Amino acid sequence: xxxxxxxxxxxxxxxxxxxxxxxxxxxxxxxxxxxxxxxxxxxxxxxxxxxxxxxxxxxxxxxxxxxxxxxxxxxxxxxxxxxxxxxxxxxxxxxxxxxxxxxxxxxxxxxxxxxxxxxxxxxxxxxxxxxxxxxxxxxxxxxxxxxxxxxxxxxxxxxxxxxxxxxxxxxxxxxxxxxxxxxxxxxxxxxxxxxxxxxxxxxxxxxxxxxxxxxxxxxxxxxxxxxxxxxxxxxxxxxxxxxxxxxxxxxxxxxxxxxxxxxxxxxxxxxxxxxxxxxxxxxxxxxxxxxxxxxxxxxxxxxxxxxxxxxxxxxxxxxxxxxxxxxxxxxxxxxxxxxxxxxxxxxxxxxxxxxxxxxxxxxxxxxxxxxxxxxxxxxxxxxxxxxxxxxxxx
Ligand SMILES: Cc1cc2nc3c(=O)[nH]c(=O)nc-3n(C[C@H](O)[C@H](O)[C@H](O)COP(=O)(O)OP(=O)(O)OC[C@H]3O[C@@H](n4cnc5c(N)ncnc54)[C@H](O)[C@@H]3O)c2cc1C
Numbered sequence: 001x002x003x004x005x006x007x008x009x010x011x012x013x014x015x016x017x018x019x020x021x022x023x024x025x026x027x028x029x030x031x032x033x034x035x036x037x038x039x040x041x042x043x044x045x046x047x048x049x050x051x052x053x054x055x056x057x058x059x060x061x062x063x064x065x066x067x068x069x070x071x072x073x074x075x076x077x078x079x080x081x082x083x084x085x086x087x088x089x090x091x092x093x094x095x096x097x098x099x100x101x102x103x104x105x106x107x108x109x110x111x112x113x114x115x116x117x118x119x120x121x122x123x124x125x126x127x128x129x130x131x132x133x134x135x136x137x138x139x140x141x142x143x144x145x146x147x148x149x150x151x152x153x154x155x156x157x158x159x160x161x162x163x164x165x166x167x168x169x170x171x172x173x174x175x176x177x178x179x180x181x182x183x184x185x186x187x188x189x190x191x192x193x194x195x196x197x198x199x200x201x202x203x204x205x206x207x208x209x210x211x212x213x214x215x216x217x218x219x220x221x222x223x224x225x226x227x228x229x230x231x232x233x234x235x236x237x238x239x240x241x242x243x244x245x246x247x248x249x250x251x252x253x254x255x256x257x258x259x260x261x262x263x264x265x266x267x268x269x270x271x272x273x274x275x276x277x278x279x280x281x282x283x284x285x286x287x288x289x290x291x292x293x294x295x296x297x298x299x300x301x302x303x304x305x306x307x308x309x310x311x312x313x314x315x316x317x318x319x320x321x322x323x324x325x326x327x328x329x330x331x332x333x334x335x336x337x338x339x340x341x342x343x344x345x346x347x348x349x350x351x352x353x354x355x356x357x358x359x360x361x362x363x364x365x366x367x368x369x370x371x372x373x374x375x376x377x378x379x380x381x382x383x384x385x386x387x388x389x390x391x392x393x394x
Pocket of ligand 1: 122123124125129130131132154155156157158198206359362363364365366367368369372
């Protein structure tokens with residue numbers, strides 16, 4: 001079993017690390033102080049994304065993407081996840097279900113999104129529909145040759161910079177006819193309700209949008225009527241794996257900073273790393289991170305190159321998200337503790353990561369929902385997806 005990265009994969013990870021260190025990290029203080037970037041910084045960062053080939057890393061070359069497999073996308077996101085302020089969201093990664101569009105839809109939405117000329121946001125969640133997506137109350141009904149969409153969507157990440165949405169709605173109010181519609185933001189009836197403030201500093205916003213009698217054509221149905229849940233599930237799977245990647249990257253940075261700080265900081269005549277109470281915290285951080293990262297790499301390798309089928313990837317992505325986000329939560333909590341009062345100051349990356357990593361246990365399915373997925377898989381197919389190994393029978 002050769003677990004070494006290929007030269008190509010190692011180079012991709014190194015380039016991603018350089019992009020994070022040279023482009024994203026220098027923007028952290030500005031993002032924190034101004035709750036986002038100035039238009040000048042945002043424009044410069046966008047140009048850097050294009051210059052360094054960091055756009056659309058998850059889409060095919062023929063659609064304007066970089067053509068990387070999920071293992072490579074994970075390696076890149078792990079490095080970008082080191083940045084605070086969710087600056088990792090600057091390099092746009094158009095939602096994966098857009099690849100299911102027709103050629104005309106790809107020309108109108110996906111390809112311009114890969115090029116950075118358009119930007120998407122995915123709108124599923126509502127006031128009454130969170131973990132239980134079947135409770136979505138946004139409806140689409142037929143009116144002549146158009147669809148009319150009514151509803152309200154919450155927490156629409158990057159909705160402020162997006163110019164079109166993937167709207168998860170129920171045709172005729174029927175959850176069995178869940179459908180994803182491509183809705184241009186400038187369509188009459190699309191309305192910004194409000195832009196709430198959140199715990200973290202995020203380079204973009206998560207606004208609430210209303211859809212009041214929004215008319216769209218058949219050419220704005222992504223996939224088939226009734227295929228919405230499957231498309232949204234594909235989005236969840238990719239996002240869950242990428243949360244795994246970014247939380248591992250963020251926690252790695254926290255461990256590096258904490259180890260260096262503990263070696264440098266002196267109290268009672270010693271470096272604090274010499275106190276077992278501190279050293280054991282670092283030891284737990286390192287060991288748990290190693291376990292999470294090993295799992296992340298194994299699952300992504302299996303998904304990209306090991307022949308895992310869609311069901312297995314769905315099952316394993318939940319375990320990745322659960323373990324990596326919960327591990328990162330424990331790691332960052334200890335990092336703040338090791339930094340003492342400094343760990344509570346917003347000019348410290350560990351403080352910012354402490355606030356930012358909290359949502360990773362909530363969005364794209366809470367930790368409880370990941371456990372529900374894992375438990376369902378155990379009940380349906382047994383433990384093999386979790387206890388087996390690629391290439392073995394058991
Ligand atoms: C910053 C941020 C950005 C987001 N971005 C987006 C986005 O871009 N697009 C989008 O569509 N959504 C987005 N979301 C929404 C996010 O995915 C939901 O908040 C999340 O899925 C949880 O739904 P909820 O908030 O309604 O909580 P609820 O579903 O109401 O859950 C409340 C609590 O009950 C628990 N619970 C619920 N059901 C069960 C169960 N069966 N068993 C055990 N426990 C259960 C949950 O785990 C949780 O602890 C975002 C949220 C945040 C905070």
